[in-house]
Amino acid sequence: MSEYTKPESNKPFVVTDRRKFTSDGTPRPDADPSPAREPRAASAPVESAVPSETSHHAAEPIEFKSPHAAPEPSEQPAEPSAVNPNLPPPPTASEMEQAHAAYKATTDHLETAVRAANPGMDHPPAMSFAQIVQSIYMTAIIQLGGNTQPGQQPKIDLMGARQSIDMLAVIAEKTRGNLTEQETRLLDTSLFEIRMGFLEVTQALTRSAASRQPPPPGAGPIPPGRPTIVR
Secondary structure, three states: OOEEEOOOOOOOOOOOOOOOOOOOOOEEOOOOOOOOOOOOOOOOOOOOOOOOOOOOOOOOOOOOOOOOOOOHHHOOOOOOOOOOOOOOOOOOOOHHHHHHHHHHHHHHHHHHHHHHOOOOOOOOOOHHHHHHHHHHHHHHHHHHHHHHHHOOOOOOOOOHHHHHHHHHHHHHHHHHOOOHHHHHHHHHHHHHHHHHHHHHHHHHHHHHHOOOOOOOOOOOOOOOOOOOOEE
């Protein structure tokens, strides 16, 4: 290949043949002994001036999971606990003791203040299992209208009475085998009486509602007496 050289001033053209081989492939004796130019290497990628997270760390392979694939063993849902997770942790023995001591000191101070305002007042009786049973029993009786004065319209709370009866039944279930003979008799008698009182009130309300409507053909009157179990 011929190389064109630009003339300087008024000097004539000089054409230099820099080919190293002739047309038949043999080396030319007058060829330029300078080494041939090496082919230009591919340009290296230009690095960004902004540091990248992947410039110092190898790229991690991305794992695709099917939405229908079974979860890994570590991803298995935990079994629901029998204890409510929303409940606070139980108090320690030290916290229980401190709370009891503070409560005792407060109630003693309150009792002293009440007795000072009411001279001659007796000490309130200590709480016992019998008092708990009698308190729930009296609550159920009041809810069934047992404290209604003569000539007044009874105020009956059937749902409240049912809760009181069921509360006493839970106490009977949880304390079974841990009561004295007298406590067991008191609990059984109280449960029987308020259950029968509940049946008596509900049947009285049923008779009152039925008396406002003509009885169906062939139906006889409900005989008076102790309440019976409505099925």
